[in-house]
Amino acid sequence: xxxxxxxxxxxxxxxxxxxxxxxxxxxxxxxxxxxxxxxxxxxxxxxxxxxxxxxxxxxxxxxxxxxxxxxxxxxxxxxxxxxxxxxxxxxxxxxxxxxxxxxxxxxxxxxxxxxxxxxxxxxxxxxxxxxxxxxxxxxxxxxxxxxxxxxxxxxxxxxxxxxxxxxxxxxxxxxxxxxxxxxxxxxxxxxxxxxxxxxxxxxxxxxxxxxxxxxxxxxxxxxxxxxxxxxxxxxxxxxxxxxxxxxxxxxxxxxxxxxxxxxxxxxxxxxxxxxxxxxxxxxxxxxxxxxxxxxxxxxxxxxxxxxxxxxxxxxxxxxxxxxxxxxxxxxxxxxxxxxxxxxxxxxxxxxxxxxxxxxxxxxxxxxxxxxxxxxxxxxxxxxxxxxxxxxxxxxxxxxxxxxxxxxxxxxxxxxxxxxxxxxxxxxxxxxxxxxxxxxxxxxx
Ligand code: GAP
Numbered sequence: 001x002x003x004x005x006x007x008x009x010x011x012x013x014x015x016x017x018x019x020x021x022x023x024x025x026x027x028x029x030x031x032x033x034x035x036x037x038x039x040x041x042x043x044x045x046x047x048x049x050x051x052x053x054x055x056x057x058x059x060x061x062x063x064x065x066x067x068x069x070x071x072x073x074x075x076x077x078x079x080x081x082x083x084x085x086x087x088x089x090x091x092x093x094x095x096x097x098x099x100x101x102x103x104x105x106x107x108x109x110x111x112x113x114x115x116x117x118x119x120x121x122x123x124x125x126x127x128x129x130x131x132x133x134x135x136x137x138x139x140x141x142x143x144x145x146x147x148x149x150x151x152x153x154x155x156x157x158x159x160x161x162x163x164x165x166x167x168x169x170x171x172x173x174x175x176x177x178x179x180x181x182x183x184x185x186x187x188x189x190x191x192x193x194x195x196x197x198x199x200x201x202x203x204x205x206x207x208x209x210x211x212x213x214x215x216x217x218x219x220x221x222x223x224x225x226x227x228x229x230x231x232x233x234x235x236x237x238x239x240x241x242x243x244x245x246x247x248x249x250x251x252x253x254x255x256x257x258x259x260x261x262x263x264x265x266x267x268x269x270x271x272x273x274x275x276x277x278x279x280x281x282x283x284x285x286x287x288x289x290x291x292x293x294x295x296x297x298x299x300x301x302x303x304x305x306x307x308x309x310x311x312x313x314x315x316x317x318x319x320x321x322x323x324x325x326x327x328x329x330x331x332x333x334x335x336x337x338x339x340x341x342x343x344x345x346x347x348x349x350x351x352x353x354x355x356x357x358x359x360x361x362x363x364x365x366x367x368x369x370x371x372x373x374x375x376x377x378x379x380x381x382x383x384x385x386x387x388x389x390x391x392x393x394x395x396x397x398x399x400x401x402x403x404x405x406x407x408x409x410x411x412x413x414x415x416x417x418x419x420x421x422x423x424x425x426x427x428x429x430x431x432x433x434x435x436x437x438x439x440x441x442x443x444x
Contacts, residue, residue, distance in 0.1 A: 007316065015267035017378055018325050019196050021340070025399050027051065027325070028197060040193030040200045048321075048400050050350035050380060052204070055321045056183050058235055058347045059206045063181045065311075070179035070208060071172050075109040075160025076153045078141060079187060085186060086290035087159050087283065089136060092254055097133040097191055102126040106192040135188040137201075153187040158312060161209040162283040165295050176297055177220060179210040183317065196270060197318045204317035211297075211308035214281070218258075220311045225260045228276055229314045232262060232320075236345030237327045241265040247252040256280035262315075264323040272316035273323055275354045281307040324348050328400060334425070342400030346443050352379040353439065356392050358408040360385040368407035371417060371432060375405070378436065397422055 005131050006338040012384050022028040026045035032038040044052050064072045082156040083088045109130045117124045141151040154160070161168075161180040161342035168180050183206045206251040212220045229244050247259040258278040284295040284307050296307045328342040346352060357368035365385065370384045381399065384392050389406065396404050417435065420427045430438055 008202045011267045013267075014326060014329060015196070018267075018322075018329050019342075021329070021342075021398060022048065022196075025395075029400075040190065041202055042197050042200060042318075046190065047327060047350040049343075051348060052317060052321050054350070055324065056204070056206060056317050059315065059317070060181070061184065062231055062234075063206075063208050063275075068180070068183050069174065069177060070210075071168060071174060073161060073164060073168065073180050074184065075157065075164060075182060077154055077187075078139075079154060081150050081152065081328050082290060083159050083163060084136065084152055086286045087162075088254055088286065089155060093136060093155060093329055094132040094134045095191055096130040098127040098130050098277070100126050101128060106191060111192055121152075123337055133189075133191060135187055135190065137187045150255075155188045156186050156285075156314070157182045157184050157205045157207045157405075158209060158314065161207070162287050162295075162310075163291075165211070165284060165287075169297065175299070177210060177212040177216060179208045181206075181208040183207075188426070195268065196272075197267065197322050200318065203319070204316060206317050206320075207312065207314040208311075209283075210311040212311060213299075214306060214309045217278055217280070217309040217311065221258055221276065224311050224313050225276045226314070229262050230400075232264075232273070232323075235324070235348055236343070237264070237323065241327055243270065247271075253277065255279045264327070266323070271319075273320055274313060276311070276313045279310040279312055281309050283310060284308065326412075339394060339397060341397040341411070341422065344400035344402075346402045347359070348398075350380065351382045351396070351399065351401045352443050353403045353405055354382040354384060354396045354401045355405045355407065356383075356389060356396075357385050358389060358406060363412065364407055364409070367412065371405060371407055371435070372434075374436065375439070379439065393420065393425075402443070405435065 025047060027048035027129050029043045029045050031041035031043050032035040048310065064070050075378065081090065098105055098109045099106050100118040100121060100123065103118060103121035105118060107117065107119065116127070118126055136155050136258050137153040139151050139153065141173065149434040160182060163182070184204065185202060186205045187202050190199055190201050193201055210220060225244055229242060232242055241264055243263050245261045245263050247261070252259055256277045260276050262274040264273050283338050288295040296305050298305045314433045324344060325342065328344045330341050330343055332339050355368055355372040355375060357364040369383065372381060375381045384395070393404055402421045402422050406420065410419065411417055416429050416431050417437070418427050418429050
């Protein structure tokens with residue numbers, strides 16, 4: 001496995017600011033916090049769950065909804081050892097682990113700056129010999145403690161697509177080139193989780209296996225590298241914070257004949273968001289051999305049978321959400337006060353609109369709530385009547401809400417509201433009857 005961070009132009013202050021914002025505004029909480037926390041697992045709060053869902057929806061929209069050549073799947077998280085024997089995970093999915101004999105800390109050997117010095121206690125020459133540590137979580141399926149069948153929590157969603165290749169082929173009437181896409185949780189017993197939700201033991205992936213005629217593999221590999229890089233740009237990340245990095249030959253996984261990573265400039269330097277791999281026919285052949293089932297495609301027109309090659313764009317949903325937060329965070333001084341704003345793309349922003357009655361008096365509450373209900377039928381919206389209006393704007397800026405709709409006392413007379421745009425802070429007055437059309441033009 002490759003180390004997926006390298007030193008770069010770091011901005012550690014940004015990291016702390018975003019992590020604090022996540023806790024303060026309800027994006028991400030440390031898991032089991034009231035019991036002191038459970039290191040490396042996180043819970044997604046009221047706005048975090050919306051944002052994470054939007055990341056996944058944006059991926060699904062471009063990878064499945066807008067493509068006639070990709071279908072979806074939701075495979076099980078638990079699977080039997082045979083799957084992982086065939087995939088190579090039981091023998092290969094491990095990292096070299098060393099223990100410090102002085103302080104007991106465990107480290108991934110290939111991630112150490114100095115392979116001889118413990119970063120926890122600073123002592124040199126205290127490491128044990130490295131041993132391979134398999135990253136899969138093993139459990140038992142069945143009611144009797146210790147007597148059930150061995151099972152594994154999947155460390156990637158990919159294998160679900162390979163083992164369902166024939167099912168999907170037979171039911172969807174697709175033929176290569178076509179893809180199977182899936183979003184879901186994966187689990188890895190990472191030796192050194194860290195950097196907030198960048199590397200955790202439980203995380204979400206968004207993966208697609210694209211099955212192609214062998215002769216077209218290189219062409220499709222290049223196609224998906226470009227498509228996937230562009231996806232992050234289209235969803236608001238500045239191109240200067242992104243790069244596509246081809247792997248060196250010694251970094252390639254056992255199955256890959258070519259891999260490129262989409263990397264993002266995190267506060268500590270470049271880090272992987274997604275890998276696009278040319279996996280050849282490795283996976284289908286392995287599962288065919290281990291299961292005894294043919295996993296191939298019969299091309300009627302050419303009267304030819306072949307095992308498709310696979311191009312795999314594999315992204316992390318939770319890690320991508322973190323990158324969107326880092327890229328969008330901004331501070332600016334407005335009227336001698338610092339305004340924190342998340343300049344998120346509207347598809348990624350948790351709320352699209354917030355409805356803010358100027359006062360919480362009953363005479364405004366009823367009609368303002370009607371405006372909220374009208375908008376909430378179509379868009380995820382917030383309703384907030386606490387505090388001064390300026391403070392409420394700032395709260396919405398901090399969670400990235402693109403539009404605030406203010407219902408004031410004049411609204412009772414003119415049936416109009418004021419809409420404030422997050423980035424420019426410009427305001428327009430619009431009849432309530434025109435609000436939905438105005439939003440529809442912008443929230444595409
Ligand atoms: N099927 C290929 C595969 O799983 P990977 O590079 O190991 O490839 C794909 O994982 C993506 O999943 C990564 O680029 C990253 O975004 C995300 N990911 C992997 N391990 C992760 C972890 N421990 N925590 C959070 N995200 C992770």
